[in-house]
Amino acid sequence: TRRITVRDIAAAKERGEKWPMLTAYDAMTASVFDEAGIPVLLVGDSAGNCHLGYETTVPVTLDEMTMLSAAVVRGTNRALIVADLPFGSYQEGPVQALRSATRLIKEAGVGAVKLEGGERSHRQIELLVESGIPVMAHIGLTPQSVNAMGYRVQGRGEEAAQQLLRDAKAVQDAGAFAVVLELVPAELAAEVTRSLHIPTVGIGAGPECDAQVLVWTDMLGLTGGKMPRFVKQYADLRSVIGDAAKAYAEDVVGGTFPLEEHSVH
């Protein structure tokens, strides 16, 4: 088997096929998603909140992203692996972006990188693409800018909508192979999707995007706490794992594990 490539992604839009993306931060979880047929896995810097215990994505380092991305690549055979460039690893300019992306490509073995920002990041995208590195863009709510924008719906109102459309065009013109639209009104996401020839990947961006992405710990009910409206929870792993841990603890305390059948002589 060969891996999915950005050319397969382009072909899917031509055929009008929708596709799912999930985040992954470790080899084992990634292998389950890969075997389930998820075509694109994102080693998101949401690993900051969902895997590394930070409050936001802002503290995540390139070293951390490289380590997690390498694990996800090792755990998979078929999926296209996209790794986030973390905050501070590309904002200085195109050369810094290229140096950072090169590490993720060479050391971790990912097939593409993702970075945040539309017009403001188009020079970075251009140099990466020129250098042979496929880039997924990310506009709308961009969590690395939480200190400036907070976490709220983007693109509401005529001016903000026009800016989002300009951002979408800018990343397409710079050569991005896809663009994440995070937390934007469904009607606007639909308009962006119709106006681009590259696929849009929605999260909280309505049903008309070409693809969808969810954070795996949200999708499987591991995250805990109140979920945003756009998350659909397909399992309740927090209960599954918690109940199993309690049962194990009771067995050990009560002397019902291990038994003869678990013992060697």
Ligand code: KIV
């Ligand atoms: O880091 C992440 O998980 C992301 C997705 C939400 C698009 O950037």
Ligand code: NA
């Ligand atoms: Na991210």
